[in-house]
Amino acid sequence: MGMSPLVPKRGGFMPQLIFDVDQVEKRKPEDELQSKVAYVHTEVLDQASGETQHTLMIPVQFHKYGVYPDIKKIGEIVEDTKLKREIYYRLRTYIKKLSPFLVPDSAE
Numbered sequence: 609m610g611m612s613p614l615v616p617k618r619g620g621f622m623p624q625l626i627f628d629v630d631q632v633e634k635r636k637p638e639d640e641l642q643s644k645v646a647y648v649h650t651e652v653l654d655q656a657s658g659e660t661q662h663t664l665m666i667p668v669q670f671h672k673y674g675v676y677p678d679i680k681k682i683g684e685i686v687e688d689t690k691l692k693r694e695i696y697y698r699l700r701t702y703i704k705k706l707s708p709f710l711v712p713d714s715a716e
Contacts, residue, residue: 626651632710641671668703675703
C-alpha cells in the first residue's frame with residue numbers, strides 16, 4: 609500500500625520555493641573579499657493547493673568563499689524550524705550556482 613505523492617510523509621505541507629533575485633549590490637562597508645549582497649524575493653507555496661504561505665525579501669551575502677542567507681530575516685516571518693532550514697539551504701544552493709553571474713546593479 610503506497611502513499612499518495614501529494615501527501616507529505618512527516619505531516620505539514622510540502623513547500624515549493626520560488627526565488628527571484630531582485631537586486632545585487634556591493635556590501636557596505638566594502639571588505640577585502642569583495643562581498644556582495646543579493647536581495648532575493650522568495651515565495652513559499654503549498655505544493656498540494658498552490659496557495660502562497662509566505663512572501664519574503666531575503667538579503668544574501670556572498671563572496672568567492674561562501675554564501676550566507678540572513679537567517680534572522682527568514683525567522684522574522686517563518687516560525688517553523690524545518691521550513692526555515694529548508695529555505696536557508698535551498699536559497700544558499702540557488703545563489704551559489706548563480707554567483708558567477710550576479711554583478712552589482714550600479715557601478716558606485
